[in-house]
Amino acid sequence: MCESGDLSMAMELKTAAETLPPEIFRLAVEQAAIAISITDTRARIVYANPCFEQVTGYDAAELVGRNQSILSYKVTPRLVYESLWARLNAGESWNGLLVNRRKNGSRYLADITITPVLNAARETTHYLGLHRDVTEVHQLEHELINQRALIESAVDAAQVAMVLINQQQQAVLSNRSYKALQLRLKNDPLNQLLAALTQQWPNHFQSDKARTQGFPALEITMESSQLGSPLWFSCSGSLIEEKDTSADGYFHNQSNHYLLITLQDITSLKNQQSQLRLSSLQALLAERERVQSVREALSGAIYQLESPLNLINAAARLVERRNNNDADGLLKLLGEVQQAGRQALDMLQSCIPAPTEEATQVVNINDLLKNTLSLLTPRLLAAGITVDWQPENQLPSIQGKPTGLVTLFKQLLDNAIDALKDHKGSVREIRVTTRSLEEAVEIRVEDSGPGIPSQDQLKVFEPFYTTRSSGKGHLGMGLTLAQDIVNSHQGLMEIDPDLTHGCVIKVLIPYV
Structure with missing residues (x-):
C-alpha cells in the first residue's frame, strides 16, 4: 500500500516537471545567483544572465554576439584553452580556473564549468557556461598557505625545541631544533621528557591535566648514556585547540586538543x-x-x-x-x-670567633655530596683515588643546614683522603653511598685505607686527638667538628666496628 502511494506520487511529480512552463526555466536562470552564459559552437555569446553581467561588468547588449574571449586575459596559459577545447570537441564537460578581465580592466579568478548542449541527434548546438568568481577564496587559501609557511619557517628557525603531541601523547609535529635533539640523544626524547616531568614535578605536572590545561615553565634534567652528563631544560606546555573542519562540525562545534611542548636547553646556564x-x-x-x-x-x-x-x-x-x-x-x-x-x-x-649561625632549609643530601666531591676533585686526582659514587635515586629531602652539612661531608672525605695517602696499598678507593631509611637518610663514607684500630674508634671524636703523625698539621678537631654538626641535626655518627679492612663512617640525619 505504501509503495503504491510512493509510486503514484513520483509519477505525479514527473508529470508536473514535464508540463512545467518554459517561463519557469527562464525565470530560474534569470534569477540564479551564479553567472550563466550560453554560446554557440563558435563561442559567441547568445545569452548572459544578470549575475553574469554583475560579475563581468558588461551589460547584456555589450555581451550578446561577442566572443567569450572578450573576458580572457593573457596570463592564462594557452595550454589551458587547448585542454578546454579538446574536451568540448569530444562532447565532454570541462571545469577549471581561468584568469578573466572585467570591463573596467580589473582581473579576477573564475571557476568555470562548460557543458555541451546536445540536440536529439547528439550533436552539440550550444555551450552552457557556469561562471563563479573565486578570487577571494583563492586569496584566502594562499594567505593561509603563506601564513602556515611563515609560521613553520619561524618555528623551524627557533633555537627552542618544539613538539606538538596529541591526546594519545604521540608526536604529530616537531621543529628542526627538536629533530636535532633527537639526533643528539640517539632516540625520541618525548617519553623520557614526560617521565621526567612526572617524576621531578609531581605537584605541578599531571599528564591528564596538562593535556587539557598546559603547564608553566619547569626545569627538568634528562640523563643520556650517549652524552654522559645530564642535560637541563626549561620546559613549558601550551594548549592548542583545533576546530573540526568536517561537515558534521558546522553546527555542532567539536575540537581536538594538542599540547605544544617547548624545550629550552639551559645545560650551559646550569x-x-x-x-x-x-x-x-x-x-x-x-x-x-x-x-x-x-x-x-x-x-x-x-x-x-x-x-x-x-x-x-x-x-x-x-x-x-x-x-x-x-x-x-x-x-x-x-x-x-x-x-x-x-x-x-x-x-x-x-x-675565639663566635660560631656561625646558619638557617635551616630543605636540602637534598645527594646534591650536597655531589658538590663536596666536585670541590675535592683536584685532591682526589692528585692522590690517584677513585670514587665509587652510589646515591639512591629520588632520595627524600630533609631539613638541614647546607653549609654545615657540606663541612661535615668534607671533613669525612678529607679524613678518608688523608688515610689513603698514608696507606701504601694498591687499591685507593672511596665509596660514598646514600639511602633512605624509615626515619632518616643514611650516608656512608668508606675508604680502602688502613682503618682505625678498635681501641681508637671512640677516642677519634675527642678534641685534639689524632691518629696522624705529629708535625703534619693535624690538631685532631676534624671529627669533633663533624660530630658537632651531626648533633646540631639531631643525627647519629658512628664508625662501623665490624669492618675488617678500611674504614666506614655512617651518618644518619633524621627527616625532621
Whole structure:
C-alpha cells in the first residue's frame, strides 16, 4: 500500500516537471545567483544572465554576439584553452580556473564549468557556461598557505625545541631544533621528557591535566648514556585547540586538543650556575675553615694553659692548708700568677670567633655530596683515588643546614683522603653511598685505607686527638667538628666496628 502511494506520487511529480512552463526555466536562470552564459559552437555569446553581467561588468547588449574571449586575459596559459577545447570537441564537460578581465580592466579568478548542449541527434548546438568568481577564496587559501609557511619557517628557525603531541601523547609535529635533539640523544626524547616531568614535578605536572590545561615553565634534567652528563631544560606546555573542519562540525562545534611542548636547553646556564655555586661554596668553606682553625688554635692554647694553671691552683691550696706563716709571700706570688693566668685565659677565650649561625632549609643530601666531591676533585686526582659514587635515586629531602652539612661531608672525605695517602696499598678507593631509611637518610663514607684500630674508634671524636703523625698539621678537631654538626641535626655518627679492612663512617640525619 505504501509503495503504491510512493509510486503514484513520483509519477505525479514527473508529470508536473514535464508540463512545467518554459517561463519557469527562464525565470530560474534569470534569477540564479551564479553567472550563466550560453554560446554557440563558435563561442559567441547568445545569452548572459544578470549575475553574469554583475560579475563581468558588461551589460547584456555589450555581451550578446561577442566572443567569450572578450573576458580572457593573457596570463592564462594557452595550454589551458587547448585542454578546454579538446574536451568540448569530444562532447565532454570541462571545469577549471581561468584568469578573466572585467570591463573596467580589473582581473579576477573564475571557476568555470562548460557543458555541451546536445540536440536529439547528439550533436552539440550550444555551450552552457557556469561562471563563479573565486578570487577571494583563492586569496584566502594562499594567505593561509603563506601564513602556515611563515609560521613553520619561524618555528623551524627557533633555537627552542618544539613538539606538538596529541591526546594519545604521540608526536604529530616537531621543529628542526627538536629533530636535532633527537639526533643528539640517539632516540625520541618525548617519553623520557614526560617521565621526567612526572617524576621531578609531581605537584605541578599531571599528564591528564596538562593535556587539557598546559603547564608553566619547569626545569627538568634528562640523563643520556650517549652524552654522559645530564642535560637541563626549561620546559613549558601550551594548549592548542583545533576546530573540526568536517561537515558534521558546522553546527555542532567539536575540537581536538594538542599540547605544544617547548624545550629550552639551559645545560650551559646550569653548569655556570653550578660552577658559581661551587666557587661560592669553596670560598665560604675556606672562610669557615680559617675561622675554625683560629678557634682550634685558641682552644688548644687555652687547653695547654689550663693544665699548668691547675697545678698552680693546687699548689696554692696546699700551701694554705699547711698554715705556714712563712708562706705568706709564696701565697701572694701564687695569687698573682693565678690572676695573670686567668686573665690570659679570659683574653684568649674572648678572641675565639663566635660560631656561625646558619638557617635551616630543605636540602637534598645527594646534591650536597655531589658538590663536596666536585670541590675535592683536584685532591682526589692528585692522590690517584677513585670514587665509587652510589646515591639512591629520588632520595627524600630533609631539613638541614647546607653549609654545615657540606663541612661535615668534607671533613669525612678529607679524613678518608688523608688515610689513603698514608696507606701504601694498591687499591685507593672511596665509596660514598646514600639511602633512605624509615626515619632518616643514611650516608656512608668508606675508604680502602688502613682503618682505625678498635681501641681508637671512640677516642677519634675527642678534641685534639689524632691518629696522624705529629708535625703534619693535624690538631685532631676534624671529627669533633663533624660530630658537632651531626648533633646540631639531631643525627647519629658512628664508625662501623665490624669492618675488617678500611674504614666506614655512617651518618644518619633524621627527616625532621
